[in-house]
Amino acid sequence: MTEASANRPTGLPDFLAILRRRTWIIAVVLVVTPLSAVVFSKLQQPLYQGTAKVLVNRANIVSAITNVTDPSTVGNDPTRFLTTQSDIARSPTLASRVVDAAGVPGLTVEKLLADSKVTAAANADLLNVSVSSTNRRDAIRLADIYAQEFTTFKTDLDTARINDALVTLRQRIKALSAAGVSPASPSYATLLQYASQLETVGKLLANNTQVLNRAVAEQTRPRTKRNALLGGLLGIVIGVGLAFLAEAIDRRVRVEKEIEESLDLPLLARIPRPPRRLRNADQLVMLAEPTSVESETFRKLRTHIEFVNLESDARTIMVTSAVGREGKSTTIANLAIALARAGRRVALVDLDLRRPFLDKFFRLESVPGVTDVVLKHSKLLDAMRPIGLTGRVRDLDPSLKRGFGWRPSSRSNSRPTSSRAVMQSSNGRSDIEGVLNLLPAGTMPSDAGEFVGNAGIAAIIEELRQQFDYVLVDAPPLLAVGDAMTLSAQVEGIIAVTRLRFVQRQLLHELARHLEMCRAEKLGFVLTGAELEEGYGYGYYDYAPSKAERAEQQIP
Numbered sequence: 001m002t003e004a005s006a007n008r009p010t011g012l013p014d015f016l017a018i019l020r021r022r023t024w025i026i027a028v029v030l031v032v033t034p035l036s037a038v039v040f041s042k043l044q045q046p047l048y049q050g051t052a053k054v055l056v057n058r059a060n061i062v063s064a065i066t067n068v069t070d071p072s073t074v075g076n077d078p079t080r081f082l083t084t085q086s087d088i089a090r091s092p093t094l095a096s097r098v099v100d101a102a103g104v105p106g107l108t109v110e111k112l113l114a115d116s117k118v119t120a121a122a123n124a125d126l127l128n129v130s131v132s133s134t135n136r137r138d139a140i141r142l143a144d145i146y147a148q149e150f151t152t153f154k155t156d157l158d159t160a161r162i163n164d165a166l167v168t169l170r171q172r173i174k175a176l177s178a179a180g181v182s183p184a185s186p187s188y189a190t191l192l193q194y195a196s197q198l199e200t201v202g203k204l205l206a207n208n209t210q211v212l213n214r215a216v217a218e219q220t221r222p223r224t225k226r227n228a229l230l231g232g233l234l235g236i237v238i239g240v241g242l243a244f245l246a247e248a249i250d251r252r253v254r255v256e257k258e259i260e261e262s263l264d265l266p267l268l269a270r271i272p273r274p275p276r277r278l279r280n281a282d283q284l285v286m287l288a289e290p291t292s293v294e295s296e297t298f299r300k301l302r303t304h305i306e307f308v309n310l311e312s313d314a315r316t317i318m319v320t321s322a323v324g325r326e327g328k329s330t331t332i333a334n335l336a337i338a339l340a341r342a343g344r345r346v347a348l349v350d351l352d353l354r355r356p357f358l359d360k361f362f363r364l365e366s367v368p369g370v371t372d373v374v375l376k377h378s379k380l381l382d383a384m385r386p387i388g389l390t391g392r393v394r395d396l397d398p399s400l401k402r403g404f405g406w407r408p409s410s411r412s413n414s415r416p417t418s419s420r421a422v423m424q425s426s427n428g429r430s431d432i433e434g435v436l437n438l439l440p441a442g443t444m445p446s447d448a449g450e451f452v453g454n455a456g457i458a459a460i461i462e463e464l465r466q467q468f469d470y471v472l473v474d475a476p477p478l479l480a481v482g483d484a485m486t487l488s489a490q491v492e493g494i495i496a497v498t499r500l501r502f503v504q505r506q507l508l509h510e511l512a513r514h515l516e517m518c519r520a521e522k523l524g525f526v527l528t529g530a531e532l533e534e535g536y537g538y539g540y541y542d543y544a545p546s547k548a549e550r551a552e553q554q555i556p
Contacts, residue, residue, distance in 0.1 A: 021254065022243035029239035030232065037231030041222035050143035051130040052215040053121075054150060056085050057208045082120035085154075086127055089118040094153045098146050104138065116146060126212065136217045143215035154209040251504045256527055259498055262508045263515065263525050266308065268495065269301035270530030271331060282360050284330070286337040287389070295334075301526060302338040305495070312521045314493030316465050318473040320484045322511040326499040327528035329357045332474045340389055340434035344469040347384070349439045351457070351487060352476045353448035356441030362387055369442020374456035377443075380463065385438040437468070448476075452483045458490045478514050479507060488518040496522070500529040 019026070088094075095109045116131040129147045133139040173192065253259055260267055272294055274285050285294045305317075319332040329352070336348040349370060350358040359366040364385050368378035439460075445451040464471045473491055475484040488494060496515060498508065515522055 018247045019240070019243060022246055025243045025246060026236070026239035029242060030235040033235030033238065034228045034231035037227040038224055041224040041227045044222040045134055046219060047132055047134055047221035048136040048139040048217045049130050049132045049220045050136075050139035050141070050215040050217040051128055052143045052147035052211060053213040054127040054129060054147050055210050055212040056082065056125050056127060079120070082125065082127065086118045086120050088154065088157070089127060089129065089150050091153070094149060097149045097153060098142070101145050101149060102142055104142070112142075112146075116142070118150075129215075131215075132220065139217045140215045143217075144211075147211045147215070151209045151211060158208060251506065252501050253498075253503055253505055253508055254501050256500070256530075258505075259500075259508060259525065259527065262505075263496065263498075263512050265496065265515075265522055266524040268304045268308070268524040268526050269297055271297050271301070271327065271526055271528045273327075273529050274330065284334050284337065284361050286334040286341075290341075295338075297530075298331075298334040298338045299342075301331075301335055302342060305335075305523065308523050309493065312493060312523070314491075314521055314523065315469065316461055316471040316473065316491040317493040317495060317523065318475045318484065318487055318491040318520065319495045319497060320475040320478045321497040321499075322479050322503050322507045323477045324355070324480060326477075326497050326502060328477070328497040329361075329474055331497050331526055331528065332472050333358055333361050336436055336470075336472050337389060337434070339470055339472075340436040343434070345435075345437075345467070347437045347439060347464045347468040347471045349461070349464070349471060349473045350441040351452060351483070352474050353441050353445060353451060353483070354476055354481065356444075358438060358474055359440040362438060364438065364440065366440040367442055369440035370457070370460060371442035371445055371451065373439075373442070373460060374451075374454055375443075380439075380460060383439055383442065385440065387436045387438055388432040389434040389436055390432060439464075449481060449483055449486075452486050457487070461490050479510055485514065485518065488520050491520050493521045493523045494518055496525040497528060498525055500527060502529060 090113065092109055092113070095112050099107055099109055099112055112131070115133065116129070119128050119130070120126070121128060127150075129143055129150065131139055131142040131146055133142060253262075256267065256270070273279075274283075274294065277283075278285055278288055285292060286298055289295060319328050319335075321328040333348065336346050340346045348358060350356045350366075351370065353371065356366060356369075359369075362385070364387075368383045370383065372378040373380050373383050451457075461471060461473070471491075473487060475487050478484040478496075494515065496511065498511070503511075
């Protein structure tokens with residue numbers, strides 16, 4: 001499977017999963033955009049628009065009187081006619097008249113045309129003349145003047161040619177009268193008839209356009225509610241887009257199936273992230289909350305490891321990860337406790353010599369440790385820390401430590417008796433649920449990479465193998481340094497820990513390549529951060545006992 005196909009949504013559930021994963025992006029954008037729109041609206045200067053209505057008569061007056069077709073009414077297209085009238089109303093000559101009539105300081109023809117508009121009504125012979133201004137009264141006054149000047153301008157425009165014709169006719173009539181032609185003559189009478197008709201048409205055209213309603217003003221800016229609503233809708237679009245963009249550029253692994261296919265290993269357990277209070281206090285869930293749901297996942301891990309380990313019978317197991325902060329130390333420490341509580345004799349060895357952490361979990365001193373044993377500064381028996389396990393770490397009485405610990409023997413290679421049998425034979429101290437033997441890192445070496453290759457490390461691991469059921473080795477991340485690769489030759493099994501939504505795809509592929517080169521048996525992988533997987537828990541949360549039931553089950 002290629003990276004592109006692994007990261008490509010395949011259906012509606014995948015898209016919904018992306019939206020759920022990126023909910024915070026959508027939420028942030030959905031809050032920011034309407035808020036920005038409201039703030040922008042509050043900063044805007046108020047703007048008012050005055051609108052007056054002008055009635056335009058489309059009656060074919062010329063045709064009715066003179067039987068001459070008016071070109072403006074050809075085809076009886078009202079939309080074309082009103083569009084022509086609105087274009088006439090935008091004439092710079094008319095705008096100049098409005099500016100002169102208004103007498104507003106600073107008002108120019110260009111500004112008036114920019115702040116005004118004339119539109120035709122959709123289903124009426126009306127023109128809407130609108131003028132915008134930051135002052136409500138000025139908006140109303142300018143709209144009224146504009147509408148009135150338009151009617152005057154339109155009258156002058158329509159009657160100009162008729163007036164010129166009347167002047168010509170009157171001059172001819174005057175010439176005939178001066179020549180002594182009788183008014184009863186046909187030529188004289190015809191001229192008088194034409195003059196009368198033109199006067200009638202002129203009067204009708206003069207009233208062809210009139211102001212129907214005086215201007216009223218409404219606030220057009222700011223519109224806070226509308227802007228907030230538009231900002232919210234825009235925020236949804238932008239938020240969803242950013243969510244899918246973030247998903248596309250995010251190279252982290254988010255799906256369990258992708259990890260399983262990349263590593264080609266069985267999944268041993270899904271481990272949720274420890275609660276914040278435990279992480280802050282460097283506490284282990286198997287000690288602090290042994291009956292919780294999170295602790296149950298480590299008991300499942302213990303069971304699965306024993307099943308997959310039936311054939312290989314690996315007793316020395318190294319736990320590693322691709323990079324740091326994937327939870328390998330937390331996982332191996334909780335696993336060791338789960339095995340010890342099940343009666344297994346467990347040795348937990350901290351060989352992450354660069355960043356040792358196991359001693360902090362158990363509140364123990366890190367010195368002496370494995371490095372001190374290798375350097376002959378301490379004996380292995382003295383460096384081992386037998387830890388009695390109850391609901392919390394129990395410090396054993398020094399006189400009882402040997403009874404709960406172990407004693408190396410060169411005369412027998414058989415496995416020792418279980419820790420539970422040791423507990424039952426040790427002064428009847430049945431309140432101890434298990435014994436975990438911790439071998440901390442010890443004194444930090446100057447060159448950890450070279451130190452892990454020391455023959456003494458292999459000798460210690462082999463000696464512990466002869467004495468314990470399980471020897472769990474906490475190794476550094478496999479891709480960060482070469483220590484884990486070196487240690488892999490000293491153990492029988494390897495468990496990889498990887499964390500959802502943390503490790504990147506290219507690192508996951510590199511981890512698979514490095515694991516392939518390790519000679520030890522690959523037992524499987526543990527998935528941490530599994531609370532991010534949908535459906536995690538499989539109903540266990542409903543099946544788990546309540547707090548009251550757990551309290552009743554505890555021994556006082």
